[in-house]
Every structure is written in structure tokens, then in C-alpha cells.
Amino acid sequence: MEISYKHQLLPIEKVFKDPVHNDIQVQHQVILDLINAKEFQRLRRIKQLGTASFTFHGGEHSRFSHSLGVYEITRQICDIFERNFSIEKDPIDGWNDEERLVALCAALLHDVGHGPYSHTFEAIFSTNHEQFTVDIITSPFTEIYQILNKVEDGFPQKVASVITKQYPNQQVVQMISSQIDADRMDYLLRDAYFTGTQYGTFDLTRILRVIRPYNKGICFTTNGMHAVEDYIVSRYQMYMQVYFHPVSRGMEVILDHLLKYAEQLFKESPDFFERTSPLLVPFLEKSETLSDYLKLDDHVLNSYFMMWCDHPDETLSDLSKRFLNRKPLKSVKFVTGKDEPLIEDMKQLIEKIGYDTAIYTAINTSFDLPYDFYRPNAVSSRTQIELMEYDGTLIELSKQSSLVRALAGEIHGDERFYFPKEMLTQSDNLFNDIYRMFQCYIHNGKITKPN
């Protein structure tokens, strides 16, 4: 009977209206059941963009919507592979459509282990969303495991191995996770759509037209070079203009300090947190289980911050209010190895105004490598993007594209020093001289030695 569940198609395909892909088409009962699983529905309560929606107010979409999108792109790739490059036509490089279901499940579930404000949260509580993704898929008590296991014995592990990249079929692995995969393609398009920026736009239809399987993974026919190049540039632009926006990072810094401060305060006065923030306690105690993790989401954290606003500890209360009411720290660029002494001077001025610089200043660096060719000795090497000539020869992308070459291997982003907005005050008041002195350290948005 289980074999039948694996192949069970819906009598009529079910469609989810999606603003990015127009329609998301579900044909398998398995996929519909996974979408309805509670661990997947939970993604509705976790924003895709974290603090970036404080800068781009349209970007309030959730990981739920992104996960459906990754599924849909993967489904479309499978359709094209099956239609044009099936293993029947090409036994060496072709696509085996028996791999479709594992690919679709992995695509849908690849982010299911994300928690609230993952980036910041994980740094503080030493959790890891990829590990949680694997755990959710392979822990017998989750609804997701139970659905996958009905497909066939060992199927949950198979899906998990795609996510950990250990699955033997690299076509499946690279569809979900490589430098140009369904995940990245969906989030660029989706984040661009919802924020209203246009930098993330590239021609998905054209990329789907030039993508093809080969025996070691996926590649792109050489005449699609410019479309792939355009995708790499879009990715770079989204990082520079949206993901690394200084104001969002000014909010991230506050969240970071807030959670760290709460962790410390918990050691002194656990009562308060046990009473007001029960679902966070296992994390403050470093004793969390998967089950604890599945109860957390943006909503739970934010509702705790709301309670903390009324805490007698002024710092906890102030940071909570700053986060909920969007009061970001301000920032200025600096250069490591050169500007640190100046930062120390600036901090002294900030302390004079009465701020604890451990709480109200921060260093934040945001860097991305838009594309990299394969470096066998690198700590984490990336699958390079290959272009295929008519005769089957493969050429690594940056060898063909001067644009990609300009971005490849070069890290982009910046280092910023964050401080209270008050320091930029212009108007007359008691601290006027201190403010003016502070501002002498800033020229053209960068830290500079005052004259």
C-alpha cells in the first residue's frame, strides 16, 4: 500500500495562487500533506527577511511563501528535464524522473528548520537551522517524518541527505543547493517582488530554458551565458542594496544586544523570564529540545519583547522598545586595521553622554562572495557553475564572463560602526560640544581622523 502513497496523484492538481510564480501546482498527495503538516505551517510565522522589513516595509513575507516557491521552481525544472533530457534519451547525462519526489520534498522542506530571526538567534544560542531541518525530517514524532516515512522506509533519511548534500544523485543536490539553485532563484525574485526593488529580477524563464542535467550535476548551455551572468549580478545587487542595508543591520545589532543581555540577566533573575517568557527558557538554559524549538517563532519572541518593555531593568526595557518601535542605531563605515583607534576615541565621547558602549555601540560586518569558482583547498568550497558547449565540453562560468570574473572570488560588503542616533544631533543643547566633536570623526560617511 505504501508504494501507492508514493505515486498517489491528486485527481485534479491543486493550485496555490502565488504573486511570483503566478500558480504553484501541486500534483502529489505527499506534497499536499507536507504543506499541511504543522511543522511546515509554522513557517508562516517566520519572516523570510528578518530585520530587513524594517527598511523595506513591503518585505513582510514568510518562509512559508518562499518554501512553496522553491518547490515550484524545482517542479518546473523536473518537468523540463523529463520532457527534454530524460535518462531514456540520454543514459549517461539524462534525468531519471524517479528522482522527482525526493527532489520536490527536499525543495519544499529545505528551510523547515529555520527559527525566528535565525541569523542573530543562532549566533547567540548556538543553534543551527540546517541541523534542525534534518532533525525535523528524521525525528519520528514530527508530522513531516510520518508523512515521508509513509512513502517508503528510509525516505525521510533520503530527503535529509539531499539537504546535507550527501545524496548520491548530484543533479538533485544541485537543483536545491548550489550557486544557482531553486532556493536562491526563488528568494531573489521573491524578495525583489515584495520589497519593490528591481535588483533581484532576472529572466527565470530563460534560465529554465538553458539549464540541463549532466552526469555530475546540472549545467547551462553556453548560449545561456548572459542569462546566468545576469542572475549573478542580480544576486550581487540584492546583497549590496537590500540584504546588507545599514539600517536593517542597525536593527539587527539591537536584537543581538537585546538577546545577549537577556541571556545574562536570566542568570541573575530567572524568575522573571520563567514567568513572562516560558518558551524561551530552554534556550536561555541551553537545554532546548527539538520540541522546544518548534514552539518558537517571530510572534513568540516579539510578544516576549512586548512584556520586557515593562521590566524594571532599564536596559532590557529600552532595548526591547527600540526593537519593537524601530529605533535603529546609526552607523558609519570604517576600515579594519586602521580605524580602531578612532573608534575608541568615538566610544569615549559616547560614554561621556552616558551610554554604555557595550550595549549601545557595535561593530557589524556584512560580506558576501557573489560567485566563486572551485577552490579545492578552501574551507568550504562551492560547486562552480559550468557552461556546456554544443559538443559537451564544460567551461567554468568566470572563464567566459568578464562580469562574473569581476565579482568572483572577491568579497563585497562593508564594515560599520554603530552608535546612538543622538550623537548626530545638530541642535543646541548641553552636550553640544561632545556631539560636534563626535561628528568630526565622520566624513563622507566614513570614519576619518579629525583635522
Add this chain to the structure above:
Amino acid sequence: MEISYKHQLLPIEKVFKDPVHNDIQVQHQVILDLINAKEFQRLRRIKQLGTASFTFHGGEHSRFSHSLGVYEITRQICDIFERNFSIEKDPIDGWNDEERLVALCAALLHDVGHGPYSHTFEAIFSTNHEQFTVDIITSPFTEIYQILNKVEDGFPQKVASVITKQYPNQQVVQMISSQIDADRMDYLLRDAYFTGTQYGTFDLTRILRVIRPYNKGICFTTNGMHAVEDYIVSRYQMYMQVYFHPVSRGMEVILDHLLKYAEQLFKESPDFFERTSPLLVPFLEKSETLSDYLKLDDHVLNSYFMMWCDHPDETLSDLSKRFLNRKPLKSVKFVTGKDEPLIEDMKQLIEKIGYDTAIYTAINTSFDLPYDFYRPNAVSSRTQIELMEYDGTLIELSKQSSLVRALAGEIHGDERFYFPKEMLTQSDNLFNDIYRMFQCYIHNGKITKPN
């Protein structure tokens, strides 16, 4: 000094990137300060569409983003009025640009009193978001009041009176609140954009081109009739296809029963709620203040539902899970005054399966009047839409448009009976006969007497 705050323009206009209007332009310091007020930032945590995002997963945008949009449309109308129809040019029907700031503030703040899941919440706790809007604007302790009061004495009351429609200048009132106003125009376009449906699309640019002030409010030049007609049809389509979607209402019904059940349970065991849901207690006790209200948002409610999942009371726990994990009740159309006896039969079958029909069934009606002409004797009469001929004569819209006439005065929507999904089960099991009997009452999606 206060006069200067009123007219204080930003040195360079501040822009918020918006996917619907492209840019939202802020020129006044007052407006920027209002946006940064904590009562306004709170709107980020309240979804515009409530339970509709359970059906249209893209529709996760907040009232924050909608409020900026209403502001922006109002700003554009003011610009056009000032450029083409100023009171200097036309002392009788013209626009006095001194009204701009009050219009912009009212537009921005018109929804500031909305709470979580307003529709359902208000019905149960007898709160009223319009009254809260007025309270937030006029209560001296809010940041919003303090900002508005810096403009000039009595300014908060002025802004509030626009929202209550008592402001003497009806041009301002109708911009914000009439059958074709900045509020409706923004939400139709915005909800269409985020959900990915196209029904809400109409030509805003063209409408802004044909709108004009006159001494009793706003009207539209007669050559813009089809553009206005198109807006009315878009509005009708959004109601029929998005706002009244049966699945969203199936979730609303669950929320409604969940909150009602919690209210009842609170009377028996207040301890649990005091411990897990402190910010809701004032509402359960019917003793809430404005300050209590400002602490509530979608996130707080959802985090309480998360706690309730573990409550020993099975009904509270089950309803909470159904809501968080999106398990809507199913539904069928019926006709009042005809199908009630059949519904009673159906309920008996549901009871046989073991469901408490007071909890697990519901009647839900959704009706809208897409457009209405003025009816002096109606309980709540609407400002009718007027078309202006070249010579200044006004004609009421439905007199000119057969499409609008078809919609005017006629209520659209439907009545549905909601019940547990299980009742539609097809497969063999113990209750098979009951299910089959139940299903005999449904034909072509409507309740029908079984043969």
C-alpha cells in the same frame, strides 16, 4: 515656534520604497515623526488581511504598509488639486492647500486603532477600532497626540474629526472616506499585488486624472466614468474572490469559536490565563484601557494560542492547534429561511460522530454592497459618487453606468454552513454510513434535501 513645526519640510524628501506606489514620498517633518511613533510602528505587527492570508499565502502584508499607501494616494491627490484646482483659481469649488497637512495626517492615521484580527476580535470583546483610532489621536499620553499637538492646539481633534467625518471641509473627509477614497483605492491595489490576484487592479493614474474637488466634496469628470466603473467592478471582484473566500471564513470561524471559548473558560479558571496570557486578561475581564489595547497585536495573540495548545482542556487546545496549523472547517452554501431544518439534520449527524456542534459548526454570512446611491432614510447612508459634466452639472454614477447599476443597491455574497472536514470522508471506516448520509445533503456545493 509651533507654527514652524507645522510647516517644517525635510531638507530632502524622504522616500519609502513601496511595491505598489513605487515610492512613498514624505516631505513634512510631522509625517516622518508620526511614522516613527510607537503606536504607528505597532501596525507592523497587525496583518491587513487577517485570516485571508491562510488562503492567499502572499497576503502577509501589514496595516503599516497599507497606511503608508493611503497617505501616498492622498498626497498625490493634494498635489493634483493644488496644481490644477486651487482655491486661487476657483474660489467656490477649489482646493485650499492649507488643508493638506490635516488630510495627510488623517490618511496616515485612519487605521491606527486597528487591533489583531479586528473583525473577529471586536465582535467578541465589544471593542471598536474606529473609537480606538480617535482615542489614540486624542489621548494626551500617546506619542501620536504629542506630535500632532505640537503642530497647533486642537490639531489632534481636527485630525480625529476627519476620521469621524465631522470635519467641515468635505473634500478632506471624502478623500479619506467615501465610496471611492484613498483607503479603498490603496487596499484594493495592495491586496491584489500581495495576493497575486488581478481582480483588484484598476487604473489609479487615470482616476487621479479625473478626480476633482467641488464645494461639497470630491467628484469625477464625466469622461472618467469608465475608469470609476472599472474601480467599482474591481472592488466587487475582490470581495467575491478574495475577501469572502470560503476557506478564509472557515479559519475565521475557528478563531471566533476559540476566543469565545477562552472567554468562557476564563470565568471558570482565570489563573491559567493570568499566567499564560496576561495581556489578554483585561479584555477577558472587560476592563481594558487604551494602554492595554496598544499592547495587543497578532503576535501576542498567536503566542498565546501557542501556549493554549498545551492546555488540559481539550477543546481549547484543539481549537488553538486548528488555528495555528491551519485546519479550516469545510462549508456549503445555504439559503436562510429555507435550509435551516436541513442544517439541523446535518448537525445531528455531526453530533453522532462525537463533535459538539456549538464548537465545530457555524453559520457564516458575508455580504457586501459594492456601490450604493444616496438613500436619505437608510440607517447608514453612503456618500454617492458624482460625475461632473463640462458645465458643472453633477450626475450620480449609477445613472450613467449600466454596470454600476447592476451592482448598486444589490447585496452580494453568500451564507455558508461550516462543519468538520471529516464529514466529507470517502474512505471506509466505522462512521461510513453517517458520512454518506451527511453527504447526501450536499449537491453542487449547496445544501439540498436528500432524495
Add this chain to the structure above:
Amino acid sequence: MEISYKHQLLPIEKVFKDPVHNDIQVQHQVILDLINAKEFQRLRRIKQLGTASFTFHGGEHSRFSHSLGVYEITRQICDIFERNFSIEKDPIDGWNDEERLVALCAALLHDVGHGPYSHTFEAIFSTNHEQFTVDIITSPFTEIYQILNKVEDGFPQKVASVITKQYPNQQVVQMISSQIDADRMDYLLRDAYFTGTQYGTFDLTRILRVIRPYNKGICFTTNGMHAVEDYIVSRYQMYMQVYFHPVSRGMEVILDHLLKYAEQLFKESPDFFERTSPLLVPFLEKSETLSDYLKLDDHVLNSYFMMWCDHPDETLSDLSKRFLNRKPLKSVKFVTGKDEPLIEDMKQLIEKIGYDTAIYTAINTSFDLPYDFYRPNAVSSRTQIELMEYDGTLIELSKQSSLVRALAGEIHGDERFYFPKEMLTQSDNLFNDIYRMFQCYIHNGKITKPN
């Protein structure tokens, strides 16, 4: 061997980038050959919108692009029918995919007989584009015939019979030609896209999701009612706002008078036309063959008008210049059976200024029936749109939709009297009194008896 041509698929599908449908996918060698046939390429030189591009400057697209679009929608319908409603699944109402090629060819070729400015041209020269379409498909000397005939004997006639609606399979006929067919759906979307108006936008994806075959043609599942309704309203809006635009009709009137005048002048002085306009002569002589027709296009006509600008006959020259340089006649609404005497008065004033009213005035009426149910006794009855209930019952659309009911059977459009722009002159000059008198006949854009 011919059977093989019929089924010959391209090794890789060929794609035409299209702004409306994104990609147009060609899989059959037959279709690719038809597109490359010279009679089809000729459609590149015939504008889809005729004189409407004088009003909406973006609407310069050709019948070539529209024809590809009709093909693409038909292809998508075939795909959906084959996937969900094949004759194998449903022998009574299902779709037989053997019909695909004839449907695709008919879709692609349905407009191949269009000539330059068809509407006007046909009225004057008594040609008929539908007859020419049939002739092009079935005349042995055309490339199109030769391609189709390679498919199988009689195939050209089969394709032609779809266009004349005599093909036995009504599913195929209604796909191409009914009140909601691939032709109409493409032109509404395409004309809206290129002109930049939004009135023609409806949700094609959703319509393709609810369309289904049945034994007498095609219908729509009842839950798609609002999508179909929205399409009908879009169609109505495009007619009212784009196709019937008074300015375009003011250019059409000039074209009409120019061609009529040339026809008359030809009788007097054929030499001039034989020398400057050889390809038009067969039409002026009423002796044209299919081969003559295939040499005509917008470019040929316009280049002749360019020559006529220098003709000594002032009227021919003036009308030619007015057409090429876009100098439309102005217009005013009137009511038949009431305003004719007033029009006579107005004409007398126009004659006084020195205009020949036979040349420089015109009556133009534009009317459309946005939707009609079946009327067996009507001169040209229309296939009505049917909605299908879950149990297979069919309901005619206007029975379900009050919007459609408002439009059904009611003719929309207007009657206008066209005259020289000069008559609206305001400034002082010799004829001032006549102008002023003339203008007294116009009030609120309509002809009115002067006081």
C-alpha cells in the same frame, strides 16, 4: 512519409520571446514552417489596431504577434485538456489529442487573410478577410497550402473548416472562435499590454484552470464564474475605452473618405494611380485576385498616400496629409432620430467656411454587444458561455452573473458626428461668428438645440 511530417517534433522546442505570454513554444515542424511562410510573415506589416495607434501610441504591434499569441493560448488549452480531460479518461466529454494539430494550425492562421486597415478597406472595396483567410489556406499556390497539404490530403480544407465553424469537433471550433476564445483572450491582453491601458487585463491563468471540454464544445466549471465575468467586463471596457475611442474614429473617417475619394478619382484619371499606386489598381478596378491581395499591406498603402500628398487634386492631397500627419476630425455625440435636423444646420455652417461636407464631415457609429446568450432567431447567433456544475449540469453565464446580465443583449457604444477641428476655434478671426454659432450646437459633448 507524409504521416511523419504530421508528427514531426522539433528536436528541441523552439521559443519565441513574447511580452504577453513570456514564451511562445513551438514543438511541431509544421507550425514552424507555417510561421516562416511568406503569407504569414506578411502579417508583420499589418497593424493589429489600425487607426487606434494614432490615439494609443504604444499600440503599434502587428497581426503577426497577435497570431502567435492565439496559437500559444490554444497550445496551452490543448496541454491542459490532454493532461486532465483526455478522451481516454472521459470518452463522452473528453478531448481527443489527435485534434491538436488542426486546432494549432487554425489558431495560428485564423487572421492570415487580414489586409491593411481591414475595417475601412473592406467596406470600400467589398473584400472580406475571412474569405481571404480560407482562400490563402486552400489555394494550391500559397506556401501555407503547400505546408498544410504535406500533413495529409485534405488537411488545408480541414483547417479552413475550423475557421468557417463547419468543422465537426466543436471543441476545436470554440477554442478558436466563440464568445471566450483564444483569439479574443489574446487580443484583449495584448492590446492592453501594448497600449499601456489596464482595462483588458483579466486572469488568463485562472481561466485556463476552469476551462474544460464537453461533448458540445467548451465550458467553464461553475467556480470559475467570477473569472469569466471579469473577462467579459474587460472586453466591454476595452471596447468602450480603446477600440471605440473618438479620436481613432476621427482618423478612420479620414481614411474612409480618402479611399472613397481615390476610387472616384481613379475613374476620371486612372493614369495617375497606375503610375503611383500600381498594387492598388486591381482593387480600384474591382478585379483583384488573391495574389494581388497578398501584395497589399499597411506599408504599401501608406507609401501611396505619401505619393498622393503631391497630387494636384487638392482634396486627395489634403486627405492624404491629414491621414499621414494625424489630423483627425473632431466629433460630438448625437442621437439618431432626433438630432439629424441639427446636424443639417451644423453642416450648413461648415459649408459657409468653405468645406465640402461630403468630404469633411461624417457620421460614425460604434457599437458592440459585450456578451449575448443564444437567440435562435437572431441573424447571427452567438455560442453562449456555459458554466458546468459539479454534477455536469450546464448553466448559461448570464443566468448566474448580474454583471454579465447587465451587459448581455445590450448594445454599447455611441454615434458621433465628425467635423473639421477649425469649427471649434475660439480666437478672433474672420469667421468668428460662424464658429460661435456652430459651438452653440454643442453642450456637454452632445449635440443640443441652441437656445
Add this chain to the structure above:
Amino acid sequence: MEISYKHQLLPIEKVFKDPVHNDIQVQHQVILDLINAKEFQRLRRIKQLGTASFTFHGGEHSRFSHSLGVYEITRQICDIFERNFSIEKDPIDGWNDEERLVALCAALLHDVGHGPYSHTFEAIFSTNHEQFTVDIITSPFTEIYQILNKVEDGFPQKVASVITKQYPNQQVVQMISSQIDADRMDYLLRDAYFTGTQYGTFDLTRILRVIRPYNKGICFTTNGMHAVEDYIVSRYQMYMQVYFHPVSRGMEVILDHLLKYAEQLFKESPDFFERTSPLLVPFLEKSETLSDYLKLDDHVLNSYFMMWCDHPDETLSDLSKRFLNRKPLKSVKFVTGKDEPLIEDMKQLIEKIGYDTAIYTAINTSFDLPYDFYRPNAVSSRTQIELMEYDGTLIELSKQSSLVRALAGEIHGDERFYFPKEMLTQSDNLFNDIYRMFQCYIHNGKITKPN
């Protein structure tokens, strides 16, 4: 009185619906009159993209629509400059709104001298569209001159001097003509929109937000660097993927050979051309006047090609048919200075089949410099793009952007050898061996020495 014409604003602004900019707003009577001038209306009959519409069938828009777009972007820039950077606020770097009308006129008219298929036509007939633009503007008999001269004495010359870049105010000059000007911005967006490609899309709104005047022209605030970078990449992509498309160039090659051949044939038998192609004769005779030039357009040329199809000279007839019926030559990449001997071998094979290689083969090179910094010694130096720091310091774009650096100063494009499609034939026939030998010279789309 003339001064009044200069400042004469329309009572209500006139709007042209545009799919790219939504609305094109005309406020000055002068601009409306220029649009209605016959020399401007003529642009409706000249395609913006020339032969590229043979590859991208949506790209059928005219230079008329592009010219309106350039006007509109310029108008928007003037509005922003006037609002934020007026000379009243900043006497050194500010914008003087007295320059608005000359800027708007130059923007609207910058392409008015374009003729049919300019690129090819000019090469053969030694005409120059920029010179014609100046002539049309400054020749007393044109309608355009007469309108401009009504503004004030010498105004036509002023407008012309903007186009020749000799106008003293470099802000005006650079708006219309620099490496990032209204002309380029419009054509990238417009060509992308109509062809349906997305490569040309960049964020115009954002660029308009960071553009500002300074005393030597226009520059961009430094925080807009990525938006400008994105524009440069879009430009590069459009060149690579649309403007340099090998198939369009295969049509251009045919047009080139056709016109050259006609020129030659004219010397032998002028009668034929005098009879069939009178408006082209002055060009064939190299005796053309401005007045002759103004009678030419795409339509005239195409109608002549239609006549030439029936010419007894087989080459003239064949090339005409190939052009009208879209039968492009095929092509392969080659490298100058290396592959010429191989091309000679290939030509010999082509001759063996019976083709005259002077007619049926061609070398075509397409190269573009996407961006260049200032090179004082270059033959035609370009105005470099400057970024302005907060303190007013200017930095040349490629110093800041590694992406732009990768494109700057490097020429992109390719060299292709064109030949008859027949040479790629695969199927069996008489010439099979020759075809096979020919194909040995092609490997992975490039010319290669056969093994």
C-alpha cells in the same frame, strides 16, 4: 506676443498613455505643437529597433514612442531639479528652470532626423541622421522650425546646439546626451518592455532620486552608485542579448546587400527605379535634399522591396523576398587575423553550390563599449559618469565599482561570418559532400580548422 507663446501652458495638462512611463505629461503648448508637426508624426513610420523586430517580434515600436519617452524622462528630471536643486538654493551648482523649455524641445526632437533602417541606410547612402536632425530643426520651411522660431528668435539654433553638444549649459546637454541620459534610459526600458526581455530593466525611479546638477553637468550622489552600476549592466546586457542578436544581424546583412545591389543596378537601368521607386531615386543619384529625406520611411522602403520582388533581375528579386519574408543568412563566430584563410575555404565551398559569395556571404562585426572613463586623447571621448560625495567631491564611476571597471574600456561583441542557411543542410542530396565539408569548419559555433 512671442514671449507669451514661450510660456503658454495648456489649461489642463495633456496626457499620452504610455506603457513604459504610464503617463506622458505635456504642459507647454510648444511641446504639443511639436508633437503634432508632420516631421515628428513621420517618426510613427520608423521602427525604433530596425531589423531586431525580426528576432523579437514584440519590438515593433516606433521612434515616435521613444521620442515621447525621452521627453518624459527629461521633464521628470527638470521637475526634480527645480524642486530640490534650483539655482535659487544653490547659485553655483543649481539648476536654472529657464532652461527647461530648451531641454524639453531637444529631448523630444533628438531623433527627429532618423530615417528608415538608419544604421544600414546611412552606411550606403552616406547620409547622417544627426545632421538631418539639425537640418530639420533649423530649416525655415519645416513645421518644426516654424514652431520653435515662434518661441523666440534663434531658438531653433539653441535647440540644435544642445543636440550637437555645443550648448553652453552642460546640464542640459548631459541630460540628453551622455553615458547615462534620458535617451539611453528610455530606449533600454522601452526596448525591454516591447521585446519582453528583462535585461534592460533598471530602477529609473531610484536613478531620478540620486541624479543632481552641478556646475559642469549632471552627476549622481554617491549612495546611488549601485543603481547607476545596475543601469550600466542593463545596457551591456541589452547590447549582448538584443541589439547584437546574430539573427537580426543576418537580416541586416541582407538589407545591406539589397540596397547596395539596387544602387549598382540603378546605374545600369535607372528606368525601373524611376518607375517603381521614385522617392528613393534622389538617394540612388546622391542628389537628395532634406525634402526628399522627409518623404522616406520604413513603409516607403518596404513597399519598394515589394515591387522589386517582381523584377526580372534574379538577385534583386531574391534579396527583396528574403528581406520581406524574413529569410536571414546563418552565421558563425570567427576571430580576425586568424580565421580569414578558413573563411576563404568556406566561401569556395559556397561558390560550388552556386552562390555568388559577394551577395550571399558577409562579415559582420558588432561591438560596444558599455562604459568608458574620460580619455582626453581618444578620437571621440565620452563624458564620464561622476559620483558626488556628501562634501561635493566627485569620483569617476569605475573607480568605485568593480562591475563597471570590468566593463569599462573593454569592447564587447563579436565578429561573425554570414552564409546561406542551405550550407547547414543535413539531409541527403546532390550537394551532400560539400555541405558536410563546409560543416567541418564549424565547431561549437566558431570557425575551426577541420581535422
